[in-house]
Amino acid sequence: MSQLSLKVEFGGGIELLFSKKHTITVELPALVPTDDSTDDQSLMEDTAKEKKPANLAYLVLYLRDRLLTERAELFVENGTVRPGILVLVNDTDWQLEGEGDYELKDKDNIVFISTLHGG
Amino acid sequence: MSALPLLDYQRYGRQMILDGIGFPGQVKLRKASVAVVGAGGLGCPALQYLCAAGIGRIGIIDHDRVELSNLQRQILHTEETIGLHKAESAARALKSMNSDVLLDVQTVAVVADNARELLAPYDILLDCTDNVPTRYLLSDTAVALGKPLVSGAAQKFEGQLSVFNYGANGPCYRCLYPTPPPRETVGSCAELGIFGVVTGTIGNLQALETIKIILGLHDETPALLIFSALGTPPFRSIKLRSKKESCLACGKSPRIPSSTDYVQFCGGPAPDWVSLGQSSGKANQRAKVEELRQAIESGVELSIIDVRPPTEFGICQLPGSRNIPLKALLEDPKKCIDSGTEPVYVVCRLGNDSQIAAKALRSQIEGEITVKDVIGGLQAWSKEIDPSFPIY
Numbered sequence: 001m002s003q004l005s006l007k008v009e010f011g012g013g014i015e016l017l018f019s020k021k022h023t024i025t026v027e028l029p030a031l032v033p034t035d036d037s038t039d040d041q042s043l044m045e046d047t048a049k050e051k052k053p054a055n056l057a058y059l060v061l062y063l064r065d066r067l068l069t070e071r072a073e074l075f076v077e078n079g080t081v082r083p084g085i086l087v088l089v090n091d092t093d094w095q096l097e098g099e100g101d102y103e104l105k106d107k108d109n110i111v112f113i114s115t116l117h118g119g
Numbered sequence: 120m121s122a123l124p125l126l127d128y129q130r131y132g133r134q135m136i137l138d139g140i141g142f143p144g145q146v147k148l149r150k151a152s153v154a155v156v157g158a159g160g161l162g163c164p165a166l167q168y169l170c171a172a173g174i175g176r177i178g179i180i181d182h183d184r185v186e187l188s189n190l191q192r193q194i195l196h197t198e199e200t201i202g203l204h205k206a207e208s209a210a211r212a213l214k215s216m217n218s219d220v221l222l223d224v225q226t227v228a229v230v231a232d233n234a235r236e237l238l239a240p241y242d243i244l245l246d247c248t249d250n251v252p253t254r255y256l257l258s259d260t261a262v263a264l265g266k267p268l269v270s271g272a273a274q275k276f277e278g279q280l281s282v283f284n285y286g287a288n289g290p291c292y293r294c295l296y297p298t299p300p301p302r303e304t305v306g307s308c309a310e311l312g313i314f315g316v317v318t319g320t321i322g323n324l325q326a327l328e329t330i331k332i333i334l335g336l337h338d339e340t341p342a343l344l345i346f347s348a349l350g351t352p353p354f355r356s357i358k359l360r361s362k363k364e365s366c367l368a369c370g371k372s373p374r375i376p377s378s379t380d381y382v383q384f385c386g387g388p389a390p391d392w393v394s395l396g397q398s399s400g401k402a403n404q405r406a407k408v409e410e411l412r413q414a415i416e417s418g419v420e421l422s423i424i425d426v427r428p429p430t431e432f433g434i435c436q437l438p439g440s441r442n443i444p445l446k447a448l449l450e451d452p453k454k455c456i457d458s459g460t461e462p463v464y465v466v467c468r469l470g471n472d473s474q475i476a477a478k479a480l481r482s483q484i485e486g487e488i489t490v491k492d493v494i495g496g497l498q499a500w501s502k503e504i505d506p507s508f509p510i511y
């Protein structure tokens with residue numbers, strides 16, 4: 001089964017929620033559990049769980065469950081990124097790509113950026 | 120017959136000979152009017168270049184006054200204009216640079232009640248403000264008045280730039296951000312820090328986008344430019360969504376009442392951290408700076424924990440104090456207390472984080488150790504005890 005290697009970047013302060021890292025590589029199986037579970041067991045190839053193609057909505061939950069180092073509500077609200085965070089897929093607003101339904105492809109570049117307010 | 124004063128040919132010659140500007144372009148600039156809301160870190164450089172390029176009329180709107188802590192980035196203000204309204208101070212600087220430009224100085228705050236009237240006279244609006252409610256208000260006003268909004272923002276080493284409500288299908292700020300961010304995720308320049316060349320870069324680009332719109336050189340593609348001063352590459356341009364049909368401001372059925380309370384919409388007013396840090400708290404849980412001074416001078420054993428981030432601790436610190444950043448302290452409060460029994464004083468910059476830290480320590484301690492945090496923090500220490508202690 002194929003793996004996806006994603007370049008995930010954080011900006012505008014979102015990096016503070018992920019150990020101050022600006023860029024990370026996330027490895028995901030191309031097929032992930034339909035129930036959105038993110039533990040190692042569920043991501044094993046031979047799990048009995050039903051599978052679906054990994055999409056952006058799943059990546060958000062994966063980042064929340066596996067890599068977030070601050071309170072979840074600073075990143076996620078109602079199952080998607082909280083207001084004030086823009087998600088970019090290969091330098092395009094995710095709204096143009098189907099938002100959470102966008103199916104991830106190998107080598108995709110995903111950016112989570114907080115809107116800035118200062119001046 | 121020339122439509123330009125004779126000296127303008129000399130003054131603007133270097134840009135007039137550019138293809139894309141020329142004589143008609145210079146006339147367009149001279150006939151244009153723009154409103155710059157906010158004469159701070161973004162507004163100053165934007166104003167400077169708009170004025171130098173020969174925009175005919177510029178509205179400068181800001182109700183704040185110049186402070187010493189502004190001069191690091193708000194490059195039109197000077198030591199001489201500290202205390203003046205920023206709009207007035209900026210106008211003085213611009214006047215001496217280009218006395219031909221008509222400057223409207225407005226020292227009022229832009230609020231829902233006056234926004235349309237204040238901004239109606241101008242062709243293009245620039246959002247050079249520093250807070251979320253005003254950003255929504257300016258976007259809604261730009262939509263209501265049918266004017267492009269050149270929006271800049273900056274924090275720390277990063278900046279963002281977009282033109283809203285422009286072109287056939289350009290989105291407004293609300294299309295992009297229908298819901299404001301939670302209040303607690305929004306910090307100010309004073310809290311988060313800001314680097315002068317970063318606001319300078321974004322402010323310059325705001326002037327550039329404005330001039331491109333005036334000259335008809337803008338391609339109208341909705342985009343967000345992201346600038347990370349420390350990134351490689353430092354700039355990236357993001358293709359943005361177009362206007363959203365469901366947008367409350369610019370969509371199919373707009374329904375933003377002109378009486379909207381933008382501050383409430385964005386989660387209420389920004390906390391006044393200085394006042395909050397000065398609250399007296401519960402009996403025997405907070406100490407005045409005078410108490411700390413006496414404790415230090417009495418020579419008794421005591422422990423001072425400074426919970427600011429390490430970078431701030433490196434700027435200035437009380438002698439003998441230990442730096443344990445708030446986050447580290449909260450992860451394991453027990454580890455932060457020595458085995459001894461000496462009293463613990465917790466300090467921070469203004470006296471807010473120190474309350475959180477002291478509470479966490481008290482909840483973990485068994486026995487006789489007293490834990491107090493210092494009212495008003497190091498700023499109070501400087502004001503009341505030691506004027507030579509830096510305030511930043």
Ligand SMILES: [Zn+2]
Pocket residue numbers: 290291292293294295362363366367368369370
């Ligand atoms: Zn809109």
